[in-house]
Structure formats: structure tokens, C-alpha cells
Amino acid sequence: MVHLVGSLTDCCVIGNRCDSFAPDGMSVMSTSQFTPRVFSGIQPSGGLTLGNYLGAMKRFVDMQDAGTHETIYCMVDLHAITVAQDPKDLAHNTRELCAGFIASGIDPEKSVLFNQSQVPEHAQLGWIFNCVARMGWMGRMTQWKDKAGKNAEQASLGLFAYPALMAADILVYHATHVPVGEDQKQHLELTRDIAAKFNHDYGVDFFPITEPVIEGAATRVMSLRDGTKKMSKSDPSDLSRINMTDTADAIAKKIRKAKTDPEPLPEALDGLDERPDARNLVNIYAALAEITPQQVLDQHAGSQFGTFKPVLADLAVEKLAPIGTEMSRLMEDQAEIDRILARGAERGREIAAPILAKTLEIVGMVR
């Protein structure tokens, strides 16, 4: 709460300062004049995996606990419907993702936690950004080209405009930092382009040029069946992934059946260069134990997988099963989850509303 009050004050300061910047088109853009604030959005598309946990959730918790930035975490349901969604699944997935956040250690009082559609400022700023972004920029997005492909005629307009809404998600909070994986780097670039163009076109220094927070190398969790492919909720084999909702038995079984090779674990990391499946298990162990992959090898060099796997399975069960249990406990009280989301949205709006209001004023909307 303290954070929130502080940030509101800062927002107003930023807003006011903006007028004095207006005549000075040359002003150097810097994030230093903005409240340090992390925003991250995750699509509630269902099926939280170990990859999501180690690659995103766990880091979100670390950022929250570091206390150096305000942290805003958002379930982007408006993005989810750029592709067809079953309404019941969408609602369920949103609540389950919320449960996942909390079970993983996100404190809804420390962080701002909500679903996107409950903060209408996202969509409102999104429209303005639709008018800032250029068709050409969007057409160049590799994710658009990948997802729409040759069926672009079939894709929704929303899928095309997606990156502009994402820019709004970030900038409606004047977020200074966004954790990004490889796949989102280009979208963040576009967010920066939109902020810069807006600032330039209106002669203001209103939106920050958001910085990426690059994710660590070891956080890429690969498929348990094919160490060269990313662990994915859409893989046809459920044995290829560990779901956050898996039981202890399921987790143990999946690790036991994970693909490996016949060699023992090496002493040095470069011994894993040509062994993606082995490297993946070592990386997973390291991430779960919160040690480096080299430290894993220090402890287990020479081990065959017949002995390493049970140790890894025990560790995974110890770390993950409680999260899954807590998720299902939370899911039993839907009203409580909805209450948390509503409260998060309220706090989100307290930050976003003044920024949107100032944006509208800059653009020339009569208030």
C-alpha cells in the first residue's frame, strides 16, 4: 500500500512535468524520472508448466521480494481472445493462473495482481496506440507472421493489433521495466517505438522508454521428451511437461520417464554441450535447488541417470507439489480469488487512470 501511495504521487508529478517538457522536443528520454516499476502480463491460456514457473513466476516473486521496484502482474485476458477461447475455459484459466501466482509466492498486497479486462484503461490507451502504431510495424512482427501465417485473412484484427495493446498494458502504468523472454523482445521494441513516436508527435516526454529485463540463461526449460524443444503446454505428450497442478506421483513418474542418454553426468558443463536432454535435467535441478548447473555437476558428476533421476524427482516433488496443492486449495474458493482480482484491479486503476487522463488531455480530447 505504501508503494501505491508513493506511485500515485509520482504519477501526478510526471503528468505535471509533462507540460513544461512540451516545448522542448529535444529533451532526453530517460526512465530515471519515472517510478521504478515492473509490469508483466501473462496470457491465461491454461496449463501452467514448470517452464512457466521457473521462467516467469519464480522471477516475478524474486522481483517482488527485492523491493526495488513496484511490481504489477496482470493476466491478459483481452489478449487471450485474439484467438478463439471457450468462455468457461477462459474464466477458469484466469482464476487458475491467479491461484498459480499466489501459490508461487506473489503477495497480492505487495504486488498489484489482477486481470486486464477489469482495468478498462488498458483498452482505452490501446485504442490511442492503434492510432500511433503503423500498419507496417505490425506487419513486420514475427509473431504475427508465425501465428497468422498464410491464413492472415482468417486471423482476427485483434491478433494483428495485439502489440499495440501490449504497449498500452505496459505504458498505462509508465512501467520502466518489463521482463521479457526471447519471443517478446520484438514486441517490447515496438512498445518503445510507440512511446517514442507518441512523445515525438505530441512534443512531450510523457511515456518512458521501457527497458527489458533480460532473463537468465538457465531458465529455459525444455521438453522432457526432447531436450531441443521448449517445454510446452501444447505438446501432444503430457509426459513431455510438468504441470503445476500435477500430483507428486505424476511429477515423479514424468522425471523417471524423461529422455536421457547412456552416459554418466560429466564434471564440467561443456560435457553437456552435445547432450540437450541431460543438460535440461541438470538445469531443472539447478533452478529448483537454486544453485548453479556447475554446482549440480560438482555434487553428481559420475552419477548414472538411474541414480540421478530419483534425486531430481524427490527435489521436484518437494518444491512443486506444495504449490500444486496450494493452487487447488485456492481454486476451491472462487469468490476469494475473484475478490483478490477485483481488489488488484482497483489498485491498478488508481495508477492507470491518471496516466490515461493525462494522455487524453495531451491528445486533445476535451475532458
Place this chain on the structure above:
RNA sequence: AGGGGUGUAGCUCAGCGGUAGAGCAUCGGUUUCCAAAACCGACGGCCGGGGGUUCGAUCCCCUCCGCCCCUGCCA
């Protein structure tokens, strides 16, 4: 909008009047330090929807819907 093509297992496709098959994928077993590979086995389909012809339709006819390609039209 007109012409052509197409719609069968999760995917790629075969069948074409007697209520369906292959490969791959998935799952299980044997094997193996655990896995992989190999072998064995299992699961799996209102054959796009509706109507009609027929003793009987995935197969023929009508109609609707979806998708692909070509041509055209509108802005």
C-alpha cells in the same frame, strides 16, 4: 460474387453402395542403470451439418457450412 478443388482417427491421407483402414503421434509392455532405439500391444472416428434415393450410404443426388486456389466486383 463466379469458376475449380477440398472437408474421413490428434496429424498426413487411403477407401467409394453393404455402417472404415494405413503411416505418424499418443498411451502401456518387453528391453535398458533411468531413458532412447527396436519389438509387441492398446486407445482412438455421429467418415463437416441437414435432407433425399436405396433393403442398405463415408461412397449417389440436393442443400447449407468451413477451408484452399483462380478470376472478377466494391471501396
